[in-house]
Amino acid sequence: MTAKANQRAIRNIMRRSNPPEKLNILTFPTHERYEENLCKTGHHFYSLTVLPGKEWDEDYAKVPENYSIFHKIPDDIEFDLILAHSSCNRLQIAHDYLSSTQGAVSNMCHIPILRHCHVLPDIRFDVNSQIQAYGSIPIGENSFISKYNMGAWNYTESNSSIVEHGVDTDFWKPDDSVQKDNACLSVVNDWPNRDWCCGFNLWQQTTQELPIKAYGKSPGFSEPAESTEHLREIYQSSRIFYNTSLHSPVPSVLLEAMACGCAIVSTANCMIPEIIENGKNGLISNDPQELRGFLELLLKNEDLAKELGANARKTIVEKYNLKRFTDNWNKLFYSTINSYRNK
Numbered sequence: 001m002t003a004k005a006n007q008r009a010i011r012n013i014m015r016r017s018n019p020p021e022k023l024n025i026l027t028f029p030t031h032e033r034y035e036e037n038l039c040k041t042g043h044h045f046y047s048l049t050v051l052p053g054k055e056w057d058e059d060y061a062k063v064p065e066n067y068s069i070f071h072k073i074p075d076d077i078e079f080d081l082i083l084a085h086s087s088c089n090r091l092q093i094a095h096d097y098l099s100s101t102q103g104a105v106s107n108m109c110h111i112p113i114l115r116h117c118h119v120l121p122d123i124r125f126d127v128n129s130q131i132q133a134y135g136s137i138p139i140g141e142n143s144f145i146s147k148y149n150m151g152a153w154n155y156t157e158s159n160s161s162i163v164e165h166g167v168d169t170d171f172w173k174p175d176d177s178v179q180k181d182n183a184c185l186s187v188v189n190d191w192p193n194r195d196w197c198c199g200f201n202l203w204q205q206t207t208q209e210l211p212i213k214a215y216g217k218s219p220g221f222s223e224p225a226e227s228t229e230h231l232r233e234i235y236q237s238s239r240i241f242y243n244t245s246l247h248s249p250v251p252s253v254l255l256e257a258m259a260c261g262c263a264i265v266s267t268a269n270c271m272i273p274e275i276i277e278n279g280k281n282g283l284i285s286n287d288p289q290e291l292r293g294f295l296e297l298l299l300k301n302e303d304l305a306k307e308l309g310a311n312a313r314k315t316i317v318e319k320y321n322l323k324r325f326t327d328n329w330n331k332l333f334y335s336t337i338n339s340y341r342n343k
Contacts, residue, residue, distance in 0.1 A: 023080040023333060026073070026111070030085035030118065032060035033228070033252055037166050039064035041326045043333070047068060060223055081333060082113045084139070094101075112340035113289060114332065115139040116163065117339070118150050118249050120270065125198060141336045145249060148271045161332055164251055166325020167259045167316050171228075174313060175236040175263035183211040184295050185238040185262070187253040191218045199244030199267060206244075206292040210299070213238065235260035239305050240298050244291075245269060255320055258282075258312035264303035265294045275320075281311035 023043040039045060049055060056063050063069070064115070108157075115137075121127040131154055142160040144150040150160055163292045184207060189314075191200045214222040215234060225231035235241070241257035243266040250271050258264060264282030266272050276282040283294040298305045 006113075007262040020080070023337075024077055025081045025333070027083040028085060029056065029069075030182065031252065032057055034118075034165075035067065036064055036320060037168065037325060038329065039066050039333060040168075040322060041329050041333070042066070042337055044068070044099045044232050046074065048073060049291055059227075061228060066255040077186070079111050081337060082111050084113060084115045086115055086117045086119060086134070090158075095130055097098040103316060112336050114141045114143065114336045117142070117144045117149060117153060120149065120247060120249060122305070123247055138284050140340055141332075142330055145272045146274055150261075150273060161335075163325070163328045164334060165252065165320055166321045166322045167255045167320050169313075169317050170322075172232060172235070172256045172316075174260035174309075175233075178233075178236045181211075181213075182239060182299055183213050184240045184242045184265070184299070185213045185215075185234065185257070186242045186244070187215045187225075187257075188251075189216045189218065189224070191216060193218075196238040197246055197248040202246070202267070202288060202291075203244045206288050207242070210292075211296055231256070232260065235262055238262055239302070239309075240265060240295065243267065243272070245272070250275065254315060259316040259320075261313045263298050264312055265291060265298065267291070272332045275315065281315045282308055288296040 004204050006069050013119075025043050025045050027035075027045050027047050029047050029049055035045070036329065040340075045068070047056075047067060047069045049069060049071050056067075056069060075226075100265055121130045121134075134153055142155060143163050144153070144155065144160060145162070145164060150156065154232060186203060188194070188198050188200075190216075191198055193205075195201050211232070213226050215226045215231070216222050235257050238257070239262070239299065241252060241254070241262035243254050245251055245254075245267055246269055248270065254264065254266065254272075254275070258281070264284075266276055266282060266284045268278070268284040268286050272284060276284045278284045285294065298308070326340060
C-alpha cells in the first residue's frame with residue numbers, strides 16, 4: 001500500500017469513528033427512480049459507471065443534486081460506505097472493479113460494503129449455481145427488498161436486512177378532477193422480449209378485445225411516457241392497472257399506480273402477495289381466465305374499482321411511504337458502518 005493510500009485509509013477510519021450526518025456513498029447505477037428516492041436520505045451518492053451503455057436516463061428521472069456520476073473513482077473524496085445494488089450482473093462487476101488495481105478502494109481504504117438485492121435468481125439458468133455464486137462474493141452486509149427476495153437467495157433475517165420499496169406519495173397521488181378512462185393500463189419496458197419474467201404473452205391472451213393502454217420503452221410495440229409528470233397523469237386518468245409479472249422483483253410501476261389510486265389486477269407471483277391482499281386492495285390470481293374476469297368486472301363496476309383503488313393508495317401511504325423508506329435506509333447505512341467499525 002502506498003503512502004498516499006495509507007493516509008487515505010487512516011482518514012477513512014477516523015471519519016467512521018464518528019460518522020458524519022451526511023455520508024459519502026460510492027455506488028453503481030441501477031434504477032433511476034429508485035436512486036432518486038435513495039437520494040432523499042440526504043447523503044451524497046457517487047455513482048461509478050462501469051457497465052458499458054449504463055448511463056442515467058432522464059426519461060425516468062432527473063439526476064438529483066446529491067448524485068454525481070463518474071467513470072473512474074475520484075481520488076479526492078473520502079467514502080464512508082460502498083453500496084452495491086445487485087441488479088443483473090452489476091454486483092459482480094462492482095466487486096471485480098473494486099478488487100482491481102485501479103478500483104481497490106475497499107481494501108486500501110477500509111470501506112464497508114453493503115449489498116442490496118433487487119433481483120431474483122434467473123430461472124432460465126441453473127438457480128443453484130447462481131445462489132452459490134451470490135453467496136461467494138465477499139460482502140460486509142446484505143439487504144433485500146422483501147422477505148420473498150431474501151428467501152430466494154437462501155438468506156434469513158438472522159444474517160441480512162430488509163428495506164422495502166418507498167414511494168413519494170406527495171408526487172404519486174390521485175387527481176379527483178381528472179376523468180378516469182375505462183381501459184386497462186400496463187407499463188413495462190422491453191415487454192415482448194421479456195415475456196419470461198413480465199408475462200407479455202399472458203397479457204395478450206387475457207386482454208383480447210378489451211380496451212387497453214400500454215406504455216414503456218418497447219420498440220415496435222409501445223412508447224414510454226414523456227416524463228415522470230406525464231406518467232403520473234397516465235396513472236391518474238386510468239381506472240385499472242394490469243400487472244402480468246411472472247418472475248420479477250416488485251415493479252415500481254405497480255406501487256406508483258397504487259399510490260395514484262388505480263384499481264390493481266395482477267398475477268400472484270413472487271412478492272406480489274406481500275403487497276396485494278386479494279379482494280381488499282386489488283385482485284390477484286395466476287389463472288388467465290380469472291385474470292380476464294377481474295378485468296371485465298372492473299371495467300363494468302366503477303364503484304368497486306374506486307374502492308380497490310382507494311385501498312391500494314392507503315396501502316402505499318401506510319406501508320411503502322417515502323419516510324419509512326429513507327428512515328430504514330439511514331438505519332441500515334449507520335448500522336453497517338458501526339458493525340464494520342466494531343469488527
